[in-house]
Amino acid sequence: MSSVYSAKIVTELPGPKSRKLIENDEQFVSQSYTRVFPTVLDRAEGSYVWDVDGNCFVDFHAGIGVCSTGNVHPKVLAAIKTQAEKGIHFASADFYHEMVGRLAAKLADIVPGDGHKRTFFTNSGTESVEAAIKLAKYSTGRSRFLAYVGCFHGRTMGSLALTCSSRVQRTGFHPMMPGVTHVFYPYCYRCPINLEYPSCNLQCVDMVEDIYLKQVCPGEEVAAFFVEPIQGEGGYVVPPDDYFGRIKEICEKYGILFVSDEIQAGMGRTGKWFCIEHYGVEPDVITSAKGIASGMPLGAAIASSELMSWEPGAHSSTFGGNPVSCAAALATLDIIENELLANAQKMGDYLMSRLRDFQKDSEIIGDVRGKGLMIGMEVVKDRETKERAPELANEIIMECFRHGLMMLTCGPNSLRVLPPLSISKEAIDQGLDILFESIRTIEKEPRK
Numbered sequence: 187m188s189s190v191y192s193a194k195i196v197t198e199l200p201g202p203k204s205r206k207l208i209e210n211d212e213q214f215v216s217q218s219y220t221r222v223f224p225t226v227l228d229r230a231e232g233s234y235v236w237d238v239d240g241n242c243f244v245d246f247h248a249g250i251g252v253c254s255t256g257n258v259h260p261k262v263l264a265a266i267k268t269q270a271e272k273g274i275h276f277a278s279a280d281f282y283h284e285m286v287g288r289l290a291a292k293l294a295d296i297v298p299g300d301g302h303k304r305t306f307f308t309n310s311g312t313e314s315v316e317a318a319i320k321l322a323k324y325s326t327g328r329s330r331f332l333a334y335v336g337c338f339h340g341r342t343m344g345s346l347a348l349t350c351s352s353r354v355q356r357t358g359f360h361p362m363m364p365g366v367t368h369v370f371y372p373y374c375y376r377c378p379i380n381l382e383y384p385s386c387n388l389q390c391v392d393m394v395e396d397i398y399l400k401q402v403c404p405g406e407e408v409a410a411f412f413v414e415p416i417q418g419e420g421g422y423v424v425p426p427d428d429y430f431g432r433i434k435e436i437c438e439k440y441g442i443l444f445v446s447d448e449i450q451a452g453m454g455r456t457g458k459w460f461c462i463e464h465y466g467v468e469p470d471v472i473t474s475a476k477g478i479a480s481g482m483p484l485g486a487a488i489a490s491s492e493l494m495s496w497e498p499g500a501h502s503s504t505f506g507g508n509p510v511s512c513a514a515a516l517a518t519l520d521i522i523e524n525e526l527l528a529n530a531q532k533m534g535d536y537l538m539s540r541l542r543d544f545q546k547d548s549e550i551i552g553d554v555r556g557k558g559l560m561i562g563m564e565v566v567k568d569r570e571t572k573e574r575a576p577e578l579a580n581e582i583i584m585e586c587f588r589h590g591l592m593m594l595t596c597g598p599n600s601l602r603v604l605p606p607l608s609i610s611k612e613a614i615d616q617g618l619d620i621l622f623e624s625i626r627t628i629e630k631e632p633r634k
């Protein structure tokens with residue numbers, strides 16, 4: 187896990203090769219993708235990414251949390267090659283193959299709870315959420331759902347009905363799947379009901395029951411409550427430790443399935459296999475994707491065998507459970523188990539303490555929060571008023587980019603630090619030098 191490279195910018199950005207390729211992209215590729223940086227990626231290794239012009243960037247985004255084991259981990263690459271030589275596709279929907287069974291058994295072993303588990307395999311996060319929606323409807327016979335204001339669960343028509351972290355994701359797509367009610371997320375830095383934790387005694391939980399389940403959408407009609415154990419795209423918002431235990435109690439009272447969407451926060455990201463473990467809650471369903479296979483497309487919805495007892499044909503997928511993706515996932519899980527759970531915790535603690543130290547002297551970093559290697563920094567105009575500063579957050583990541591660090595924003599005004607779980611202290615230090623210098627620059631002279 188030592189770093190052998192350094193961030194290095196050797197051309198103007200975008201460089202000449204990038205400019206040409208971007209022109210082609212703009213002509214032929216759907217421009218609905220939100221491309222953040224004007225450069226074209228070429229290769230990646232460990233915690234570094236290079237563009238086609240030879241510029242090297244420290245990677246604080248891990249391909250939006252996907253490259254969990256680092257970019258192109260040699261053991262993952264070897265597993266992919268070995269499987270691809272034997273067979274690239276066996277259609278898990280219609281044929282048995284070893285990889286899919288082995289991976290399902292491994293997942294059953296690592297998810298919270300002792301009971302027997304089964305997995306439905308998909309190719310992406312949104313498909314895993316769709317599978318969980320269908321499973322919840324099928325197994326409960328109910329059709330309503332709860333989700334959170336600010337949540338992100340995907341962009342297909344079922345998951346999009348749950349998602350509400352930004353206006354552009356929903357605009358133009360009404361009507362979506364009916365029956366979804368959104369309740370407040372426990373966003374303590376900006377409490378939606380203006381209380382303070384812990385003296386609030388989690389009144390937001392009481393509201394879920396007293397207002398929503400008793401008045402807005404009868405609890406007996408709700409199939410599932412979809413939760414992100416840390417709200418990801420919505421701004422890396424971390425609930426209090428005792429919050430989800432109380433929500434789970436309410437779910438049990440009304441027979442509502444508790445679905446933990448671990449697509450961003452799971453697979454070792456927070457120093458535990460699944461983020462919900464930090465809250466001591468055993469979910470009914472777990473959804474996974476992103477970091478599960480180090481970059482090969484794979485997703486999963488995991489539930490108890492009793493719950494996942496739908497009949498053949500009730501749900502299926504041509505590509506889901508692809509053998510090469512499963513082989514990559516098995517290698518990924520092995521590396522996470524043996525090295526990266528501990529590294530995510532250790533490097534996460536180190537990052538957090540350096541970010542919090544930095545925050546003390548910054549006027550524009552209002553809050554630093556997270557678990558393991560999933561850390562958000564909220565950018566504000568003023569730490570007293572907490573007025574959001576989305577423009578400053580964007581300026582900071584662009585300044586970082588110009589100096590050789592790639593990281594993304596999340597929510598309206600937060601920076602997200604989401605490196606590969608394999609990142610070394612040296613690479614973190616390189617990234618932080620650039621990040622801190624960029625924040626200082628923008629703090630002194632915002633561009634507009």
Ligand SMILES: Cc1ncc(COP(=O)(O)O)c(C=O)c1O
Pocket residue numbers: 310311312313315338339340341414418419447448449450451475476
């Ligand atoms: C929590 C969560 N759920 C679902 C998704 C959707 O995943 P995908 O983009 O693979 O469909 C994401 C993606 O960011 C996510 O963060």
